[in-house]
Amino acid sequence: MMLQEGPVQLLCLTANSGVPLFTRGSSKQLPFSVMGSLNGVHMFGAGQGISLLSCDTGGGGKVVWKVFKDSLMLIAVSAGQRSQSSHTEEEVYLQRLLENVWGCMVLVLGQDELVTVRNVERLKRDLRACFSLIDLLLEERHQGIMGNLTHCADSLLPPNPALLQETVAGFAQAADSEYGCLVIHGRIAATTEKWSHLMPQEVVLLLALMQTLSKSGSSSCDYPVFLPQGSPTVALRLLRFQLLPGANVCVLCGPTPSLQRAESDLRQCWSPVVDSLRDTLAVGERCLPSSVSVRQDVLSLMLINRDTHRSVSCVQALSNQPDSSLPSRARCWELLKVFYIFSTTRYFHQESSSPEEQSQSSSGDFVQGFSHQPLQCYLVTEECKCYGLQTDQHQLFLLFPLSVPTYVLRSVANQTLSHLVASTGF
């Protein structure tokens, strides 16, 4: 076995010549011959009019191929065992990963450079700029960020949304931009109106980029970005400023203004709302203001707004003594992700994926097979109970401890949904 337990191994090659551009992920690289074969089988199939999509092996191993714009091929290899998810779940995860990796390559380098490869060596060098972002995507598994998977931007609901929204709008206006966003703990707290016109995947990638940029420790930066769908060939400027630790604001703008000029507006705009910011920061990973109560027996929840492509997710800190029978926080996040994939691959409509895209994934055909519309579903496992429901506007996924009787799950879920929507307007 060549792959050690660890994250997914990611290979990037040029599609027509098969020159390896980079590999990320596992500490131990696959031998060159294996990389050649993985690429070779796909190329051979393409020559025969067959495109190879994915491959399962015993023990949960999985290989997924994808060619982007006929120029670059991305291959994700996961060794199994490490992640105990079934093939379908693993496949969706890897598919999303490849899309995101391609997206962030475009985000950083622009589509032109990736599609028309003139100098392979130079491209290899340029691609290094994406590595930190790609590594973040690869490691992302256990964090409380769902957007990479759902393509619905993670959000945080501030206690006083109107005030922050006004401030963001004011700041963006001062910076001659229509796209501004306040990011708290890597989640969207407030945006300008136009921000919602960005594609969901772009927002998710921008959030990831913000996270890598803020890791650098600088209080502000000016970074050129291409939007994978909105402007894949023309670079925009992403201006990022740190307001407080964990609180960042960013604007997307053209050649003007300069970073210094925007920074000068910063203090003027944001100093009046520092207290609000602190309140918002205090919301933390719960993502919901303390005024909004969630029943104690909900272990974790994720609410997706299907119109705005935003999501709120949280794992509740259980007030009582840590019970050994309850899954840990990290496990809750993982369960929530797996349950999301489980529900969307089998029953629910997956957000922001076109029907064409669904039919291309090897499991998309299953959802089409139902003659009636699935509305809700639940699972009872040995660790917890999961409940998912979908309405025209929302999707809600909940985890309960085993002690909650199965027959109340539905009413709790319905009440939780209506309560959340009524009290936050999400």
Added chain:
Amino acid sequence: MASGSSTQSLVISKQRKDENESEKVDGKSDGESSYCSSDDLEPEWLDDIQKNGELFYLELSEGEEELALTRATNHQVSTNHVRFSDKEAEVITDQRKKKCNGSRTKGTATLKKLAKMLRRKHRSALRKDVPASILKNQPGQYQGGTVQKQLKEVCVYLNPKRLSASSVPLFEDGGLLEALLGVIHRPSWDSEGMRQEDKLTVHGLVPNSPAAKCGDILIGDVLVAVDDVDVNSENIERVLSCIPGPTQVRLTLETLIPLNRARADDAFEARRMKSSPPVSQLVRLLWGDDTAELQMSIEHIPHIVMYLSLKLDSASPQDEEEILYQYPASEASRQLKGVRGIFLTLCDMLENVTGGQILSSSLLLGKQLVHVGYWKENNNLLVIGLPAERVPLLYLQTVLGDVVRTLKMMYNSLDSAFLVADHAPRLDHFFCLFFQQLIQPSRLTEGHAAPPQDASGTLFLDGLPAVRWLTLPPEIKMEVDTLLSDFESSDFGEMSEDYFGLRRMYVILGSCLFYKSYLIANHLPKEDLLDISLYCQHYLLLPLSWEQRVGQLVVWREVFPQQRATAAPGFNTPQGRYFLLIVGLRHFLQCVLLEAGGCASPAVGCPGPDSVYVDQVKATLLQLEELEGGIEERLSAPAAPCLSCADWFLPSSSSTRDRLDSLASSSPVLSKLVKGSHSSGHRGRNLFGEKSRKPSPQRSLSDSGSEGLDGGFGMSRNRGLSPHSTPDSGRRLGTRRDSLGSGGSEGSGGSTLLFKSPRMKHPNPFYLGTLKKTLTEKETEEMYNTMKLSSGAENSLFHFLLMDSVRGVFIAPSHRDVSQLSGSIHPQLIRNFHHCCLSIRDAFRQSLPAKARRASSRPQRTGWGLGPVKEHGVLFQCKPQNWTDQKKPAPTMTYWVIGRMLLEPVPQEFYVCFHDSVPEVPVEMAFRLSFGLDL
């Protein structure tokens, strides 16, 4: 040829038979004596035994044949064809005669003994379709001379394949016209030796040829067209040679008729043209007649099976030498065959990369998604490619596992199945059946009373490691079991060792009995039962016995039951060989597993079926026929538990209610149900909003715990409120089960509180049938009346399925129950139910213990992202189709499909589908299913 290939044993058995004819008749029922009145005659199937001893012999029953015949006769009577009617009468007498003396009349058109699935032996008996004779009055273009000529159309069934395989001496002069069609035409020559005549006048008919048998082609007729293509002596050979495979062709003939008969009503006749074929697709497929045509109809759907060698000998670079076996050889598999290199490379490489054997891969062929499943054995690789729309990836492994298991059961190992060249035609047929069932299941049951099976339903039900079980009233069950046990003991008559003072030839290990595709008795261990049912499923024997009265079916072959082949040494001696004997009569099908070697004398060579054993099975079946009335009554009895039709819950039309009432008046049980739904009909309409629900007593319990947002319901409180729905009730089930099992008395363990219909339950799944207490009639009646699974006034259960993994059986509403609940939504709902069950079962399978898995011997993962799943439910919403009323929104109906798996005390799986109105606790339903039904 049979006696040449048959073995010593067969000869001995015949000897015995001759000597002891009278005793046997006395010893067995009179049913047998009437059937086997001619013991000195060879059995009909004797000629069909293969060189290796295998036999597959299928003959339709008189009922089926007469049905076809009546159809034909009706045609004749109503069309005033005096000329042909006496011919028909002749056929009928022929038929009767054959049936009376039981002798073999070769070449009778209606005798369907073309069991040529394994071999294309010459047989002159060409099947003909119903002669759809048409008189067309066309005095126009073909009219000539003074006598009025008329055109008629005759349909004949031609099979060019038979031609090539046959040993019929080639007709040198007549060519295909004579060889294929059987029309003798002697061209006249003029003085210069040139062919003079252009017209194809029929100068004679070849006996037993299609032309002769159809009876409508007369000497003197002129063949003018084949399938609307004008023919003459110049082009007839070319036209006939274009017929690719077995097919029905329409011949147009010019005939001389008396003038008064020329006034046939054209339109009237034309309607009759479409005569349905007398034999269903299914039977034709089994006979192996029409595989070419069926295969052609799925040409556009990519599918393939290949057996590839992983050891490539580079020294001999022959083309395609790595392909050890491949099917089909048509366009459908071309592309997939082209990329076999991918499969080989992936199989070779991925094991090193990810540390696991390759299981499957997904490919995109143009727009079509194809899943490919792999099975590696030794140095060879079995690859099966199937379209994703037919087989979801979730279920590919199950399908593949079943095929492999069936093949192993038949041939011991994949290598021995694929590497023997002789097996190729059989495997072709095997995989033809396989793909037909998966890709176009509806085609097989076309035009028959059998319920149309949807793809998901077939997939799900066939994939279950269980056989469909029919619960019988105890007294009938007891008789059935006694009969089977008597047979299995084989200590009487010719089967006993004392009789001849010889070692017996076979030990009967056990048998199982199917009636109309339902298992009604099983005396076999589970694994053997599953092996046999897989075989029966694969060869469509079960649907066959459901939809068609089988005149006679005899299947014999050596098998390699997986459990026994791989079992640790112990009871079974390793040199024992196993044989499967399946005998079908009417709707009954009995499968017997025999062992040679061990206690019985060892088998030498490839023994064919022994007629003693076949006759004994037949005798058993004939005795069982006396019980057919009772079984049929059980089948037609209203479903227990009662089912509702989905359409009743949609207030779409008032006629529904009327229909319901009329239905109810005919059945007391239904009327009870209707009353229920009447009283709550209004309520049902308002149920969709959860708030407006009028709580049933049980509901109020649950609501009290969950109402009030900030209430933070303590779980202990809830447990106290509704004791029967706590999540840990699986444990409680165990204790209750035990108490029931030990006592066997009704209502023990305090279950009366929970179950309206406590029934006794026998803990031992096998051999206890005869011990079962007979319930009094009154009790039985009560049971039927209380067999309502859901609580509340309204019966909300739509469908259910309960599988007992230990016994390998499942129960579900019978086809008839389902068809009685006719409606437009209900079939959709059941299709949806099955599709959903595919998903639920996939979730369960991840947590099944390894030995409970049917197919796999390969290592499986231990966990799943969500951990072992115990229960899974999905809520669906349906709307009536074609809702035309623009003003009102379409009414909706919501229902649950819930699956639950119990591992303790016995692995069981439940799948239920019920209306949303009563929030059933599925656990409770499951309990009732398992206890309330007489499984």
